[in-house]
Amino acid sequence: MADKILDCKGLSCPEPVLRTKMAINELEAGQILEMSATDSGSANDIAAWAKRTGNELLESSEADGVYTFTIKKG
Amino acid sequence: MSEETPKRIAIIAVHGSLDMAYPPLILASTAAAMEMEAGIFFTFYGLDIINKHKNKSLGVSPIANPAAPMPVPNIIGMLPGMTAVATGMMKNWMGKQNVASIESLLEMCRMGNVKLIGCQMTMDVMGVKESDLIEGVEVGGAATFLDYATDASIQLSF
Numbered sequence: 178m179a180d181k182i183l184d185c186k187g188l189s190c191p192e193p194v195l196r197t198k199m200a201i202n203e204l205e206a207g208q209i210l211e212m213s214a215t216d217s218g219s220a221n222d223i224a225a226w227a228k229r230t231g232n233e234l235l236e237s238s239e240a241d242g243v244y245t246f247t248i249k250k251g
Numbered sequence: 252m253s254e255e256t257p258k259r260i261a262i263i264a265v266h267g268s269l270d271m272a273y274p275p276l277i278l279a280s281t282a283a284a285m286e287m288e289a290g291i292f293f294t295f296y297g298l299d300i301i302n303k304h305k306n307k308s309l310g311v312s313p314i315a316n317p318a319a320p321m322p323v324p325n326i327i328g329m330l331p332g333m334t335a336v337a338t339g340m341m342k343n344w345m346g347k348q349n350v351a352s353i354e355s356l357l358e359m360c361r362m363g364n365v366k367l368i369g370c371q372m373t374m375d376v377m378g379v380k381e382s383d384l385i386e387g388v389e390v391g392g393a394a395t396f397l398d399y400a401t402d403a404s405i406q407l408s409f
Contacts, residue, residue: 189350191281195359198284229285 179211179247180204186215186243193219194226201232201250209235210248220244259288261400263408267296269309269341269353275409276300276356282405283363290366290403292396293388297409298373303385306353313337320344361387368396 183200185193193214200210212223220237223246227234231251238245260282264275275291282289299305313319313328313336321340327333351359360367367388373379374390381390389395400406 187349189348191277191284192349192351194281195284195363199362226285229287 178209180208181210183210183212185219186213188214189216190218190222192216194222197223197226197246197248198230201230201248204250206250208250210246210250212246212248214244214246215242217242217244219246223248257286257288258405259399259403260290260405260407261396261403262289262291262406263396264291264293264297264300265295265409267299267305267309269311269338271297271409272300272306272309272353273350273356275407276353276360278407279365280356280359280363283360283365288366288403289360289363290368290396290399291360292368292370292391292399294370294373298370298377298379300353301357301367301369301385301388302379302383304383306357306385309353310334310338311341357385366399368399 181200181204183196185196193212193216197210197212200212204210220239224234224237227248233249233251234246235249236247260278262275262279279289279291293301299309311334313323313333314325316322319337323333323337369384369388369390371390371392
């Protein structure tokens with residue numbers, strides 16, 4: 178399903194955002210990145226980052242302290 | 252959402268302590284990841300952050316910091332070695348949270364093309380040479396920074 182999987186679990190702000198950006202750079206428009214993180218700030222941060230960079234946050238969820246994001250490259 | 256002109260953030264880093272080195276580097280690297288142009292002017296003690304002989308040993312003072320997770324009375328903080336103790340404690344806390352090191356944040360800033368400006372006047376006063384600074388630093392003065400900041404939608408000073 179996802180074209181790329183990125184594990185940012187255990188990393189603190191700002192690394193999940195920085196690594197997400199680097200991973201998105203490697204994808205083509207329309208491709209999907211799935212990122213997981215344990216930084217609770219990343220729920221808001223990834224949404225803000227996606228809004229500003231024109232990438233689409235398709236899904237954002239949390240289970241057992243792990244936040245999972247599905248992002249479509251814009 | 253690539254608009255014609257990218258948004259710009261201009262930051263001034265004045266302090267050379269470990270805790271004060273983090274915010275400008277975190278904000279600048281994140282701004283770059285948000286497709287903004289970011290620049291930091293390192294002046295006065297802030298120059299230590301990009302001084303390759305000093306930026307691995309930035310410290311935290313235990314004096315006059317009631318917000319420290321474990322506040323120390325000033326009279327104790329004055330004792331020899333207490334700065335090293337406070338610095339060690341902070342590095343330990345940050346390590347537990349896996350916070351990136353100053354070096355790796357600088358690396359991420361460079362990868363994001365963050366403009367790093369070293370203050371020429373500070374270099375002259377403190378006897379710092381361009382070869383003492385990390386790679387990729389541009390040296391300039393107040394006018395260089397103001398020229399950059401004039402077109403910035405966000406300006407911050409730390």
